[in-house]
Structures are given as structure tokens and as C-alpha cells.
Amino acid sequence: MTDVFAPSARGGSLFGASASFRKNTAYWVMVLVPAVFLATLYLTPVISVMVRSFVEPTVGLDNYATIVDSAAIRSVLGKTAYICFMTTALTLALGYVTAYAMTHAGQREKYVMFFLVILSFWISVLIRTFAWIAVLQPQGILNDILIGLGLIERPLRLVRNDIGVIVGMVHYMLPFAILPLFANMQTIDRTLVPAARALGASARWAFFTVFLPLSLPGLAGAGILVLIFSSGFYITPAILGGGKVVMVAEYISLQMSETLKWGLATSLATCLTVVVLALTVAMSRFMEVGSAGKRV
Amino acid sequence: MKESLAFDSVRKAYGGFFALDDVSIDIKAGEFMTLLGPSGSGKTTMLMSIAGFVEPTSGSIRLDGKEITHLPPEKRNFGVVFQGYALFPHLTVRENVFYPLRVRGVPKAEADAKIRSMLEIVQLDHLAERYPKQLSGGQQQRVALARAMVFSPELLLLDEPLSALDRALRKDLQRELKDLHERLGTTFIYVTHDQEEALSMSDRIAILRDGRIEQLGRPEELYEKPASIFAANFLGKSNFLPARQVGCDDRFVTYAVGDHRFRLDRDGVRSLDGDISIVLRPERLTLHSSEEAAPDNRMAGRIKGVSYFGQLYEAIVETEVAGDLLVSAGLDGPAPRAGETVWVGWKTNVGVALPGRPEGADEAYD
Ligand SMILES: Nc1ncnc2c1ncn2[C@@H]1O[C@H](COP(=O)(O)OP(=O)(O)OP(=O)(O)O)[C@@H](O)[C@H]1O
């Protein structure tokens, strides 16, 4: 430290410049090393995937034409969009209620709920997915209970279809929705809803005109986050869908490992990356708008 | 005058603790009533039970004789100004003020006229399209006021509305609030812990202590005739003489502080046994250079220190009989000087005798 500042303290501008140059060099080295590391290990494969999508098996846009033309691929993309949308909607609804309850709970209850939400991060997605099979399959716990209670006669089909996939995905996504929603709700002034009620609004009207609009940035952020994660989901649809529900990530993997159509696989991966990037940009806009609204 | 709002033995318990303990009070229509008390004395609890956010454990609250104890807040038609203003950050000033009118389904044209005239009253018509965060503290306070008053509520409840503002602005807004009160004739119930504010604005003041009303009355009454040592201490500055009552004839009551005796008019004081305190306000004490110049009630002392406050001096006079006394002196006479030997005097009509001794009195008078 001292030798960095000593020259400029003596007033020698030349010494000062060289000292700041030395300081800057250290700074750049510290920035560049991880940047190069990230670029080689992360960006290179991504770029090679993108390049491959245009050159394999022949140079041109053939792969993208296939994506547009193929009925099979369109149905996979449609299914992916449907599952993602349902997952996001359900996750937001459940996450909103949970975050709302956490925000309005007493201090100790808040900690307990927070802990329970975080807890689910500790259990691997694989274990959770198989646990859902145990719960949802025809001879599973849920069907046994429902039959035991006499509510149904034959087991409900809850796995190897959309329901199973959505249940598993919503379960996995919930913490990712709850945490940003909770963070946003924490910033909403607790006296606003009472103020609305004092001005004559019913509890419900106060919620819809005051609390909900102020929680929209959190809702948008959480929604996009969940949408991004679910668009690339692989394990849960593969296991809980049992091969019947094929989403785009699983389809890509099939193209690579079974049919060896690397060009098609990489072009689908590129499309997915572009969608995710667009959503990320949208999310950062929402986050900005949200915090700007608070700062203005 | 008709009775506007009445508390009848209202209690509010949190666990075993009473935030309000047997509170009864009648607030008249059009009155400016101030709830004054130290932190935790139950001011907000009392205000919020009027607003409908705190449900009393027992007792009843009535508006013009009609029971409202368990009515939800939105059914009460009271204006509330919260401590932090609670303006809606996603709405402009105009939309904030429109909110209570929208809830009530007031037609657009009528609402617009009301909003405009209300914003004019609080001098914010030029800022109607701003968002709350773009306003200064004083302007936000005015928006909160406009929003609470635009639907002509029967009662306006204000929880320390000026506490977040600096002193000069506070003075301005105090005058404006008082003005507004006179102009609109609405009943104001005003919470503060600023005694000066309470004295200058209120028709009546209720001093709260530990969830009970310690004393209720007009500002002059409370200041001149405090009913307890707590009230005397809380409102204004006081000297407490540790005394005993030693005599009483048809005109005067005689007291002793140690061996020193003095008298107060009989019709101004209660007759009391045991340890008592005589409350003497600093501005009722006078300083004299010689014994002959001082009134009958007097004691010798030496000035320990003097503070200058612009409109007056405050001198601390060390006396052998009663310890340190605080004396205010106007600017007309000679300025008191530290080190001077003086006589402190007071007339027979200025003291108040109260039972008991102030807390910590033993150290103070030793
Ligand atoms: N929801 C609650 N649960 C438990 N105790 C409470 C609750 N609300 C208030 N109290 C207690 O009741 C007492 C009175 O509180 P209140 O808020 O009315 O005081 P206050 O006079 O407004 O004080 P301040 O000047 O600090 O605002 C306090 O001791 C407080 O801790």
C-alpha cells in the first residue's frame, strides 16, 4: 500500500503515473484470469454448438427449416410451451400465497417457513422426482389413500403424463418463485393496506388496488425465472413423463445420443438459448423497472 | 355540544399486559383533542382502536351514541393520517387523493372538483401529477392530509403527523393544521409526544400513562394545575419542593421545607397529609437582588448557571433549603449572572401541592 501511494505523495507526476499503472495492471490481471477461464470453459462450447447448427450435416439453414417443417418437433415445442406455461402459472399462484403468508407471519413463524423453503434445496432433484413417483403412481400412496377413503374406485393416472410432470416441476420450482416474491413483498410498506382500509376499501379491494400492484415486479421476476428454468428441464419430465411427455431438452438429448442428428440437436439448443436470453433481458428490464419505481 | 366520540371503560390486553387500561373519555364534535404521553403509553393503540384496527378486549366505543366497537375500519368513515403517511407509491398525488372517492363510487366530475379544491387547500395543486417519492416530507404530509380529508370524514385521526419533519416546517404545518381544523370544523384526534405542540394546538389534552388517562383538560388547566407529579413533569418544566403541610387558616395553607416556611392561597390547593411536593413553574419564580424586594415566599440562593434562549434566560439557582431551582427571567430586567447571590420569590397564588415525591427525588435533594 505505502509504496503505491508514496511516489504521488512526493509530487512526482511520472512516479504517480507508473504507480497507478502498476495498480491498474494488478486490477486487469485479476479481472482477466477469471474472464479467460469462463470464456474457454463456457463460451467456447456454446459457440461451437451454435456453429455446428449451421454446418452439420451441410452448410446452411437446413436444420432450422427442419424445425419449422417437422410436425414431430412442432409437437415437442408445443408440449414444452404448454408444460412451461402451466408450471409457471401454478408455481406463481402457490408461491405468491406462500410468500404472502411468510411476509405477514410473526418473526418466529417467518424463520421456520424460510427454513422449510430453503430445506428443499438440500434434496437432489433426482430423489425428489422418484419420491413423486412413489406418491403418484397407480399403486402409490395418494391413490391408496383415495381408494381407502372410498373417494375413487380405480387408481387415477397421475404419472407418465402431463399431470405428473407438472406436479414434479412445480415442486422443484417453488423456492425459486417464493424467494424473489418474498424479497419483493418485504419492501412493501406494511401500513399501506391498513391505510387503504381506513380510506374505505374492503380487505379484498385494498389487496387488489394496493398490495397486488406493488408486488407485480416480484411476480414478473419470479415468473420469468421459473419460465427460464422450466424451459430447459430434463430429469423431471424424463422420469415423471415416463417417455410419454417429451420436452425439448429431452428431445435434444435423444437426437444426440440415439439418432446422432447433431445438427438438429444443436439448432434446437440454439433456439432454446435465444429464448432464454430474451427472457433474461426481459427479466432484467422488469427488475430495473421494479426498483426504479421504488427509487423515483 | 353533542357528544361525538365516547370511550367507555375500554381495555386492550396483549397477553397479560394492558396497552389500554380502563380508558373512558368523551370527545366532543368539532373538538381538537390531543393524546399526549411518553413512548409506549398507549397513544397509537387508542387511536387505532378508534380507527378500527385494534379491537378492544372489553369496554365500548360509541359514535354519537351508536356502538362502533367492533365495526371494521372501512365502515367507519374516519380519516386517518398514519405516522409514516402511508401514501400509495404507485399512484400519483391526484390518484392518492382520488382513492377514497373511487372506493365510495363518487362520480368523476364531482370527484375531480373535490380533489382540486382539497389540493388547493393544502397548496399542492401544482404537484398533482407527481409520485409521492418525488415530494418532500412536508409535501407528502400534506398529501396524506388531503387524502384523509377529501371524503369529509366525521373524524380525523392523526398519529404524530409532524414528528418526521424539521422544526421550522413543523411550526408552519402546526399553524396550517390548526387553521384547517377551524375552517372545516371536523373533530381532530391528534397523537403527539411533543408537549409544546399539544399545548399550542389543542382544545383539550389527554395525558396518557401506561394505558391510562392520567389527566384530561384544557391546556391551561393541565399546565397551571397538574393533577400529579407525572403530569407536571411531562408538561413543561417544573420545580418540586419536598414539603409537609404544617398549618391552615381560612386564607392560607402553610408548608415547611425543612425549617423554611411559606404559604399558598387556600382556595388554590388541596389539603394534604404526609410527604407532598409543591410544584413551582420556572416562569412563576422571580429573582431579586435583596430580601426586601422579594415577595413573602422567598429563599436565598446563588446562581449556578445561566442559559439564554432568545426570548428568555433560564437560571439555575442553588438554594440551601430546596436544592437547585430553575428560574426563567424575561429580557426586560437585568440579565442574571452566574455567581450572583439572589433571592428567589413567588406569590401565594402560584404553587400547586401534590401528594408524593418525584422519582429520584432523594438524590436530587440530598
Ligand atoms: N400488537 C401488539 N402486541 C403486543 N404489544 C403491543 C402491540 N401493540 C402495542 N403493544 C404494546 O402496547 C403498548 C402501547 O403501545 P402504543 O403503540 O400504543 O404506544 P405509543 O404511546 O403509541 O408509543 P410511541 O410514542 O412510541 O408511538 C406498548 O408497550 C407496546 O409494546
Ligand SMILES: [Mg+2]
Ligand atoms: Mg405510537
